[in-house]
Structure formats: structure tokens, C-alpha cells
Amino acid sequence: MAKAEDKCEIWAVDEEKVAKTKARLPSDETFMILAETFSALADSNRAKILHSLADQELCVCDVACVVGISESAISQHLRILRTLRLVKQRKEGRMMYYSLADEHIRQLLETCLDHSRHH
Known part of the structure; x- marks a missing residue:
């Protein structure tokens, strides 16, 4: 339930502002992709994985050591990140x-981290 300070005391819609703002909204599909991206970042291990990959390419074993969880768990997280097109993979031999x-992913991560540091 909304608190009194969270809402207007009277109902008065500025139709011009509403129409202008609605016209600028991206598609629902775009917002769904945005929500999925932030959902992926909401997991601290996935955020650590992305941060680890911000400046370098790493193998699964290296990522597991950096993040401090099992290779199996890292693989599951990487699958999610790959499905969301946040990371890409490259196979070299058996690695x-x-x-x-x-x-864009690097910029998004940097922006989110900067925001987190200012709290």
C-alpha cells in the first residue's frame, strides 16, 4: 500500500507530458531484455564474473578461482550470461x-559499480 508521501494529494494528469513520455518509451520487448540484464546482475557471483571479464578473457577454471565457487557453478552462471548475450565464448583446444x-556491458557494469560506491 502506498504511503501518503508517495502519492499526489489530488489526481491531476498532465496529458501533454504523459503523451510525450509514452511516445519516447522503447518497446515492451526492450524493457524485458533490460529487466533480464539487471536480473543477471542482481546475482553477486554473476556480477563478479562480469567484472572479472571486464579487461581480459579468462577460461572457466580461472573464473572459478577468481570468484571462489566451483567450476560447475561458474559454468551454470556463464550459460545464463551467454544466453543473455552478456558474455561470449571461444574454444581453443580443450579450453x-x-x-x-x-x-556496452563493460560500461553498464562500471556505471552500476560507481553507483554502488556512492551509497
Whole structure:
């Protein structure tokens, strides 16, 4: 239930502002992808994985050592991150290497970390 300080005391819609704002909204699909991305970042191990990959490519074993959880758990997290197109993989011989999918992921992570540090 909303508290009194969380809502207007009277109901008065500025139709021009509402219409203008609605026109600028991305599609529902875009917001679903955004929510999935933030959901992935909501897990501290996945956030650590992304941070670990921010400046370098690492194999699954290296990521497991950095994050401090089992290789099996890392593989599950990496599968989720790969499905969401946040990381990409490359196989070399018997080794599987991961890196961030693109610069946007690095920027998003840096922005979120900066925000976290200011609390």
C-alpha cells in the first residue's frame, strides 16, 4: 500500500507530458531484455564474473578461482550470461575462454559499480 508521501494529494494528469513520455518509451520487448540484464546482475557471483571479464578473457577454471565457487557453478552462471548475450565464448583446444560480449556491458557494469560506491 502506498504511503501518503508517495502519492499526489489530488489526481491531476498532465496529458501533454504523459503523451510525450509514452511516445519516447522503447518497446515492451526492450524493457524485458533490460529487466533480464539487471536480473543477471542482481546475482553477486554473476556480477563478479562480469567484472572479472571486464579487461581480459579468462577460461572457466580461472573464473572459478577468481570468484571462489566451483567450476560447475561458474559454468551454470556463464550459460545464463551467454544466453543473455552478456558474455561470449571461444574454444581453443580443450579450453573454453570467456569475455564480455561488447563494450556496452563493460560500461553498464562500471556505471552500476560507481553507483554502488556512492551509497
